[in-house]
Amino acid sequence: MNAQIESHQQRKLAIAERLPVLLAGAPDLAQRFKAVREFSSQIRASEYHLTNACNIRCKGCWFFEFGHDKTSTEAKDLADWEQFTIDQSYQGINCALLIGGEPTLFADRIGAFAETMQYVSISTNGLKPFPNRDPFRNVTVFISLFGGGPLDDQLRAIKPSGTAFTGLFETTLKNYHNDPRATFVFAATEDGIEYIEPTVKRIRDNGNVVTFNFYSKYNTGHPLRMKNERRLLEEMQRVRNEYPETVLxxxxxxxxxxxxxxxxxxxxxxxxxxxxxxxxxxxxxxxxGNPTLPLFNAYKADLKTLEICCTSGRCSDCRDSQAVYSWLMVSLSKSLDSIETLTTWVEVAESYWRQFIWSPYHHSAKNKPDQRELNLAGIHIERNSRPLSHFPA
Structure with missing residues (x-):
């Protein structure tokens, strides 16, 4: 514990001493920094397995690959879910990421969170449409997509019985056509480099946005040892630059x-x-001593048991896009070497919040941060200033 406290104090001291120096010569960046940090400071998040059930069996799905569906008994009574969300809110949590299994199988449970918490997101396979009515209008919908092109059906279009089907991506596009809540989470793979751009174009033409993920081949023994890492990275970067309003x-x-x-x-x-x-x-x-997300817990569907982390617990295999984003966001104290690294940190934070319909950085937001109206006098970082709540520096 002493090492943890000491590291936190060292980070605060580094930020207090270095940050004002960097921002003093960059007023535009100072405005952006203040805006994104102020919004981040409002968020206190946890993750919840809404159900152990799912209507498909994706290859490489860590939830079923590692038997997470068999390690807890799912709570069935809606009243228990409603009370649980209230209890979580009392503990200071105002942001819920709902995963599964498949959350859209239980819209009433999602509703319990949406009625209680200000910021709610779900992660879905996209097969089932999610109601676009109150209280769901402000719920972010993350839609999984594996490989792109024909790989998506090969990897995801599998019924619980093991029977394959086709057209999962097409069904998902139809279900979420022009839906501002929807962000596709596209797990790119070295086996599908040629499918990256055509898939992104289809998402754009469907009126949606996308964030890249990385497809971990959990069942191969060496999921992160790739032959074409450089080619995959270059193509993802190229497509991102080609479609900057679509790729977040x-x-x-x-x-x-x-x-x-x-x-x-x-x-x-x-x-x-x-x-x-x-x-x-x-x-x-x-x-x-390295920073963690304060108050964050990942709950199994029994509303009691905790998962060790936000995904599988198989850290050597994990390159989860949201976990990586969190890591980058808590790394402010390691981003103060130059104005360039601080700018990168600000840009990463802004891009992260673009994913969520309830964020002022979302493309549909009516109240985007107005850089001209921010008070630069408040940018000075005192040594006892409040750290970021969801993403502590």
């Missing part, structure tokens, strides 16, 4: 999910912040 990732985020490395270091268990704070298996990780 920052280039540094793409680099990090493909290679595991970027300006602030190397991603891995020792730095990943998306761990359950109350899980005893994370004691050593928390004690190493």
């Amino acid at each position: 990732n920052h280039p540094s985020h793409i680099e990090a999910i493909v290679t595991g490395k970027t300006w602030c270091g190397t991603f891995g268990h020792d730095v990943c912040p998306s761990i359950s704070q109350d899980h005893p298996g994370n004691a050593a990780r928390q004690a190493n």
